[in-house]
Amino acid sequence: MQARTLGARTMPTNEAVAPLLPGGALRSGVAYAAPGSLALAMLLLAGPSAAGAWCGVVGIPEFGAEAAAELGIALDRLVLVPAPAEHWLSVTAQLAEVLPVVLVRPPAAGASPGEVSRLASRLRQRDATLLVAGRWSGAEATLEVTGGSWSGIGAGWGYLSARELDVVVTAREVRSRHRLRIETGFRLGAPLPAAAPQPAPRLVAV
Numbered sequence: 001m002q003a004r005t006l007g008a009r010t011m012p013t014n015e016a017v018a019p020l021l022p023g024g025a026l027r028s029g030v031a032y033a034a035p036g037s038l039a040l041a042m043l044l045l046a047g048p049s050a051a052g053a054w055c056g057v058v059g060i061p062e063f064g065a066e067a068a069a070e071l072g073i074a075l076d077r078l079v080l081v082p083a084p085a086e087h088w089l090s091v092t093a094q095l096a097e098v099l100p101v102v103l104v105r106p107p108a109a110g111a112s113p114g115e116v117s118r119l120a121s122r123l124r125q126r127d128a129t130l131l132v133a134g135r136w137s138g139a140e141a142t143l144e145v146t147g148g149s150w151s152g153i154g155a156g157w158g159y160l161s162a163r164e165l166d167v168v169v170t171a172r173e174v175r176s177r178h179r180l181r182i183e184t185g186f187r188l189g190a191p192l193p194a195a196a197p198q199p200a201p202r203l204v205a206v
Helices: 038-050 065-071 085-098 113-126
Strands: 031-033 055-058 078-081 101-104 129-132 141-153 158-171 174-183
Touching: 031 113, 038 055, 038 065, 038 101, 038 129, 038 141, 055 085, 078 085, 085 101, 085 113, 113 129
Parallel strands: 031 129, 031 141, 055 078, 055 101, 101 129
Antiparallel strands: 141 158, 158 174
């Protein structure tokens, strides 16, 4: 079968991170790296997920359902493989065969150039997008958090309402600096309004 054109299709992208990406959107068939911030990686995942895409998360055992839902990730269309151990790369490749978006956090040793190349070929063939919570050679863009702060807390009172991140984006050897604001609905220290009972979100683990 003839391989699809690299990056021919753009994917729904969270409006907060769209200005950071080349072309203003996630593209299919390529990889994006977000070292230094799981929240930023989750925000990249949130755009396609909220638009209806099934997504996978590999190698992130502390991936929080509440935080994910807060950012717009649909838990009922999420496949979790929290601890694949040494099989992380093969699990990622297998999920990329059937899911349009996969988020993975590689171990410290990472992947060899040959493994990265083979996975890149599979992404192109399957028109899938890889999000990496870490460094990744050959990434379409690397979004690296270099600092940040929380807002909403006063002098001993208040609640966390937003987080601002300083992000350096490297795409095709061009670096640019951005400041990203992530709104949160968490109300630490303040009562939550009463809400109608909702069905519990489902996590699919394999």
